[in-house]
Amino acid sequence: MISPPLTKNDFKTDQEVRWCPGCGDYAILNAVQTVFPMLGIPKEKFVVVSGIGCSSRLPYYVNTYGFHSIHGRAPAIATGIKIANPELSVWIGTGDGDSLSIGGNHLIHAMRRNLDVKLLMFNNRIYGLTKGQFSPTSEVGKVTKSTPYGVVDQPFNPIALALGAGATFVARSVDIMSKHLIEVLQRAANHKGFAFVEIYQNCNIFNDGAFDHLVDAGIRDEHLIALEHGKPLKFGKAKDKGIKLNGFKPEVVPLASTPDSELLVWDEHDPSSALPFFVSAMPEGTMPQGIGVFRDVDRPTFDGEMAAQHANVMKKYGAGSLEKLLYEGDTWKVG
Amino acid sequence: MTNETTHKVRSIEQVVIRLAGDSGDGMQITGNEFTKTSAIVGNDLATLPDFPAEIRAPAGTLPGVSGFQIRFASKDIHTPGDDPDILVAMNPAALKVNLPDMRPGKTIIINTAMFVEKELRKALYVKDDGTIINPLNDHSLSNYHVIPVDLNKLALEGTKEFGLSPKESLRCKNFVALGMMYWLYSRPLEPTIAWLRDYFKGDKVNFANANIAAMKTGYNYAETAELFVEQYKIPAAHLPAGTYRNVMGNQAVALAIAAAAKISGVPVFYGSYPITPASDILHQISKYKNYGVYTFQAEDEIAAICSAIGASFAGMIGVTGSSGPGIALKGEAMGLAVMTELPLVIIDVQRGGPSTGLPTKTEQADLLQAVLGRNSEAPMPVVAASSPADCFDRFLEAVRIATKYMTPVVFLSDGYLANGSEPWRLPDIDKLPKIDINFRTERDGFQPYLRDPGTLARVWAKPGTPGLEHRIGGIEKRDGVGSINYDAENHDSMVRLRWRKIYKVADDCAAPLMAGPERGPLLVLGWGSTLGSITSAVEMAHAHKMPIARCHLQQVWPFPSSLGAILSRYDRILIPEMNLGQMWRLVRSEYAVQAYSFAKVQGRPFTTGELFRKIQQTLELPAHGSSHPLDTKLERASEVAADVSGG
Ligand code: SF4
Numbered sequence: 001m002i003s004p005p006l007t008k009n010d011f012k013t014d015q016e017v018r019w020c021p022g023c024g025d026y027a028i029l030n031a032v033q034t035v036f037p038m039l040g041i042p043k044e045k046f047v048v049v050s051g052i053g054c055s056s057r058l059p060y061y062v063n064t065y066g067f068h069s070i071h072g073r074a075p076a077i078a079t080g081i082k083i084a085n086p087e088l089s090v091w092i093g094t095g096d097g098d099s100l101s102i103g104g105n106h107l108i109h110a111m112r113r114n115l116d117v118k119l120l121m122f123n124n125r126i127y128g129l130t131k132g133q134f135s136p137t138s139e140v141g142k143v144t145k146s147t148p149y150g151v152v153d154q155p156f157n158p159i160a161l162a163l164g165a166g167a168t169f170v171a172r173s174v175d176i177m178s179k180h181l182i183e184v185l186q187r188a189a190n191h192k193g194f195a196f197v198e199i200y201q202n203c204n205i206f207n208d209g210a211f212d213h214l215v216d217a218g219i220r221d222e223h224l225i226a227l228e229h230g231k232p233l234k235f236g237k238a239k240d241k242g243i244k245l246n247g248f249k250p251e252v253v254p255l256a257s258t259p260d261s262e263l264l265v266w267d268e269h270d271p272s273s274a275l276p277f278f279v280s281a282m283p284e285g286t287m288p289q290g291i292g293v294f295r296d297v298d299r300p301t302f303d304g305e306m307a308a309q310h311a312n313v314m315k316k317y318g319a320g321s322l323e324k325l326l327y328e329g330d331t332w333k334v335g
Numbered sequence: 336m337t338n339e340t341t342h343k344v345r346s347i348e349q350v351v352i353r354l355a356g357d358s359g360d361g362m363q364i365t366g367n368e369f370t371k372t373s374a375i376v377g378n379d380l381a382t383l384p385d386f387p388a389e390i391r392a393p394a395g396t397l398p399g400v401s402g403f404q405i406r407f408a409s410k411d412i413h414t415p416g417d418d419p420d421i422l423v424a425m426n427p428a429a430l431k432v433n434l435p436d437m438r439p440g441k442t443i444i445i446n447t448a449m450f451v452e453k454e455l456r457k458a459l460y461v462k463d464d465g466t467i468i469n470p471l472n473d474h475s476l477s478n479y480h481v482i483p484v485d486l487n488k489l490a491l492e493g494t495k496e497f498g499l500s501p502k503e504s505l506r507c508k509n510f511v512a513l514g515m516m517y518w519l520y521s522r523p524l525e526p527t528i529a530w531l532r533d534y535f536k537g538d539k540v541n542f543a544n545a546n547i548a549a550m551k552t553g554y555n556y557a558e559t560a561e562l563f564v565e566q567y568k569i570p571a572a573h574l575p576a577g578t579y580r581n582v583m584g585n586q587a588v589a590l591a592i593a594a595a596a597k598i599s600g601v602p603v604f605y606g607s608y609p610i611t612p613a614s615d616i617l618h619q620i621s622k623y624k625n626y627g628v629y630t631f632q633a634e635d636e637i638a639a640i641c642s643a644i645g646a647s648f649a650g651m652i653g654v655t656g657s658s659g660p661g662i663a664l665k666g667e668a669m670g671l672a673v674m675t676e677l678p679l680v681i682i683d684v685q686r687g688g689p690s691t692g693l694p695t696k697t698e699q700a701d702l703l704q705a706v707l708g709r710n711s712e713a714p715m716p717v718v719a720a721s722s723p724a725d726c727f728d729r730f731l732e733a734v735r736i737a738t739k740y741m742t743p744v745v746f747l748s749d750g751y752l753a754n755g756s757e758p759w760r761l762p763d764i765d766k767l768p769k770i771d772i773n774f775r776t777e778r779d780g781f782q783p784y785l786r787d788p789g790t791l792a793r794v795w796a797k798p799g800t801p802g803l804e805h806r807i808g809g810i811e812k813r814d815g816v817g818s819i820n821y822d823a824e825n826h827d828s829m830v831r832l833r834w835r836k837i838y839k840v841a842d843d844c845a846a847p848l849m850a851g852p853e854r855g856p857l858l859v860l861g862w863g864s865t866l867g868s869i870t871s872a873v874e875m876a877h878a879h880k881m882p883i884a885r886c887h888l889q890q891v892w893p894f895p896s897s898l899g900a901i902l903s904r905y906d907r908i909l910i911p912e913m914n915l916g917q918m919w920r921l922v923r924s925e926y927a928v929q930a931y932s933f934a935k936v937q938g939r940p941f942t943t944g945e946l947f948r949k950i951q952q953t954l955e956l957p958a959h960g961s962s963h964p965l966d967t968k969l970e971r972a973s974e975v976a977a978d979v980s981g982g
Binding site for chain 2: 013059088109309
């Protein structure tokens with residue numbers, strides 16, 4: 001039976017969306033509902049899993065299977081789901097607090113294992129649902145409800161963290177750049193393995209404008225650099241600057257005096273994560289922040305390897321007999 | 336090996352032996368081999384391994400002593416015995432640690448090679464002035480039958496031909512001791528020879544041969560050196576007809592996990608993080624990949640349970656296993672399983688606590704944690720295994736309840752059951768309980784919280800099923816449709832609904848194990864691993880014509896619906912527990928009855944003697960009386976044993 005192709009409406013639920021008006025989460029939900037019907041995956045094969053936080057309401061608004069779990073644990077729940085059924089397309093909606101703070105351990109281990117799930121990390125650099133405490137991505141000095149004199153701890157760089165933990169697909173996009181976001185989500189969906197997608201997301205209630213200095217239409221070309229495979233890294237409103245490697249150090253150079261051949265040519269498939277790491281670590285403010293795909297490499301997936309091991313054992317020994325398991329070995333008979 | 340001996344062979348009913356040495360001396364292996372061989376010759380038996388928490392505490396020291404007690408008999412027995420008839424002490428520390436448990440007149444085999452100044456000093460056999468005490472020649476052992484043997488020398492000589500280093504040769508000394516015990520109790524060597532050949536295969540075959548030679552050296556030495564006045568035989572026990580194997584509690588759980596997958600036709604997912612004394616379950620079932628068993632060694636305890644919850648959501652039987660500290664970490668996720676009404680079994684192999692506590696010792700002090708240890712109203716059924724073999728049946732029962740009622744279930748075991756062993760009459764595969772699981776596929780009328788009116792279980796619809804897409808989660812929801820709902824009345828009714836569902840299990844669970852008269856002056860109420868000790872003590876009381884009864888709970892929470900009436904038929908209730916009265920508290924609060932508590936938290940099981948004595952004493956106390964667990968007076972087990980005598 002051929003069913004009609006799925007549309008965005010198929011992925012909408014009857015639940016009233018309860019994010020604050022103007023929240024960046026709406027744009028992300030829209031991108032998810034746009035991408036899902038494009039993937040050729042039947043609706044019932046999607047599972048959206050989340051932890052706790054504003055971002056973690058995502059499952060309620062996507063009409064697929066969904067599991068809204070507890071704080072930080074979505075990757076662990078997703079691991080069980082993927083082992084139980086590797087054919088499912090499992091997506092995790094999470095935030096900077098949920099995934100980098102309380103759930104940090106699950107996140108890094110899911111990435112090192114290369115569990116085949118897609119994780120969308122809504123990074124708003126604040127705790128929204130608990131009403132305005134600083135998060136592990138908040139900037140030093142930020143005044144929040146729990147830091148009246150300013151944050152003193154250093155933030156995580158989520159992309160660097162994902163690269164360090166061995167994620168096989170690492171990308172960044174921005175809530176309001178819907179075309180870019182949809183492309184990145186499609187790329188993530190098509191990646192076999194762990195896809196880590198950081199999405200700059202504006203929390204207009206507790207951290208409004210956190211990314212204005214990077215993403216406002218007037219200035220964003222000066223502050224964001226699109227990472228495109230096989231192309232030299234260039235940016236600037238007038239496309240007049242580029243990135244060159246000086247030893248291990250990326251530098252901004254004027255294109256007027258630098259030939260393309262000296263620029264860093266982006267290679268998202270490099271088996272080493274060193275290069276994307278250097279670029280992810282370019283300081284915010286003085287250097288542009290990468291958007292797009294930092295890394296996309298092939299590695300066997302955890303759930304795939306596990307299924308293969310089961311199949312091999314099954315092939316080698318055949319389906320186990322309970323009778324044999326209980327009755328073989330050091331047994332004896334009475335009577 | 337045939338036994339052409341001129342020794343008198345005396346037939347006896349039962350023996351308790353304890354093998355003790357440094358944790359590097361291989362006492363657990365020796366004990367396990369002796370156990371297996373005794374099982375194969377048809378004895379009933381019970382074992383009590385006792386090992387230190389450290390993998391290798393400094394050699395020769397008191398904390399490094401590792402012991403293994405086994406009781407084997409030609410009659411039906413329920414415990415590993417209160418005190419040993421014979422102790423093998425491989426070094427001074429082993430003697431020092433175990434001597435207090437030995438009653439006068441009993442036999443002690445001592446490895447004399449280790450009773451030298453350096454070793455004596457490590458075992459603190461030192462006077463205040465710093466001079467050494469050697470118990471071999473200071474008459475302190477004059478009340479015992481001491482058999483001195485140079486096991487080191489025998490090991491070196493017996494393995495000469497294999498070209499081992501002296502250190503390697505000395506490592507065979509536990510097999511010399513094992514050989515001697517095999518001779519003394521007329522056991523065959525073949526099962527251990529077969530095991531050694533299998534264990535040291537290929538290029539390690541030399542070690543197999545050396546250990547076999549060491550064992551034969553001990554066997555022959557016992558015979559020719561006339562170490563013992565008598566040789567014994569313990570005939571096979573009259574156990575019910577059937578096929579038997581010896582089984583430890585953790586092994587029985589592992590086998591039950593494979594059985595659950597087979598019987599139900601639904602794979603089992605086991606998420607776990609290594610922790611003593613539960614890890615052996617993970618080790619064993621990791622081999623069962625062709626039985627529909629999936630294992631996941633998670634990054635932590637929380638991931639272990641969350642992955643199991645995820646697997647349950649996706650249509651496997653989720654199981655997670657740990658010990659008390661790990662269960663504490665899992666608490667929030669256990670509440671999630673309550674809220675999402677997914678089937679899940681949480682195995683708690685209890686150990687001494689709180690915190691890290693006594694990791695290798697046994698305790699029953701997680702009862703209240705299992706019943707109540709979560710935020711808010713998060714009820715779940717709790718079942719408890721009462722013997723190593725019962726771990727099999729009880730685990731299957733936990734799976735049955737979890738899948739029938741769509742609820743998490745706690746399965747309680749403990750260190751004593753996990754590592755202790757007993758002969759297990761293997762079940763008829765066709766007669767194993769049925770576990771019927773029906774996944775919802777029908778679209779018409781589907782709602783995620785649609786319930787079976789009888790069990791109140793909600794439907795189980797797994798991802799991948801067309802048309803049944805739905806969302807579940809930890810937020811309160813409206814029944815049926817499952818939409819988020821924060822209304823006051825709705826919450827109240829959902830909390831009651833979840834409790835009512837769990838109370839249904841009270842009418843659909845394993846009945847308490849009863850023994851003795853239907854009414855009378857005293858009921859001993861127990862649960863979990865104390866069954867063996869309580870049964871032995873009650874049998875002893877019956878032999879003394881005391882008309883007392885025993886009631887042992889297999890279903891621990893909610894209480895079986897028959898329990899209230901049972902309690903009302905006795906004048907006194909005595910509740911022995913390896914904790915500070917947790918069941919005592921539950922029973923009193925649930926039924927408003929008075930009860931005497933007998934609490935022991937020493938990291939080891941009750942002895943028959945101390946329980947018997949407590950029964951005697953309680954019969955003298957007022958009817959319908961109560962005593963607080965803190966007031967329990969404990970005496971030294973060996974003194975009670977000497978008084979009460981027998982077992
Ligand atoms: S608090 Fe912030 S992140 Fe949360 S819904 Fe409101 S705007 Fe969005």
